[in-house]
Amino acid sequence: MQVLLHEQLSFIYLTDNGFREYYKPTDALFDACAAGRMLILSPWSYDAGKRHISRADCMALNAMAEEICNQIAL
Numbered sequence: 001m002q003v004l005l006h007e008q009l010s011f012i013y014l015t016d017n018g019f020r021e022y023y024k025p026t027d028a029l030f031d032a033c034a035a036g037r038m039l040i041l042s043p044w045s046y047d048a049g050k051r052h053i054s055r056a057d058c059m060a061l062n063a064m065a066e067e068i069c070n071q072i073a074l
Contacts, residue, residue: 001013005028005029005032005038008032008035008037009037010036010037010038011037011038011039012038012039012040012041012065012068013029013038013039013040013041014041014042014043014061014064014065015040015041015042016042016044016050016053016057016058016061017042017044017046017047017050017053018042018044018045018046018047019040019042019046020046020048021046023046025038025040043060043061043064
């Protein structure tokens with residue numbers, strides 16, 4: 001992600017824990033979002049108690065990323 005930010009390339013960031021109310025990305029992520037180079041998505045709602053991502057969550061996020069890439073490639 002740091003290379004993408006440094007090179008000012010576009011990317012989609014899939015996060016495992018949704019967005020709390022009034023969420024705002026920080027620093028470089030905010031700038032990339034504002035410039036239209038980064039899209040942040042989460043398939044799940046925010047959970048303040050969530051501390052660890054599970055293997056199942058990782059597999060689900062990977063499948064979602066693959067599906068997004070396949071749709072973009074069409």
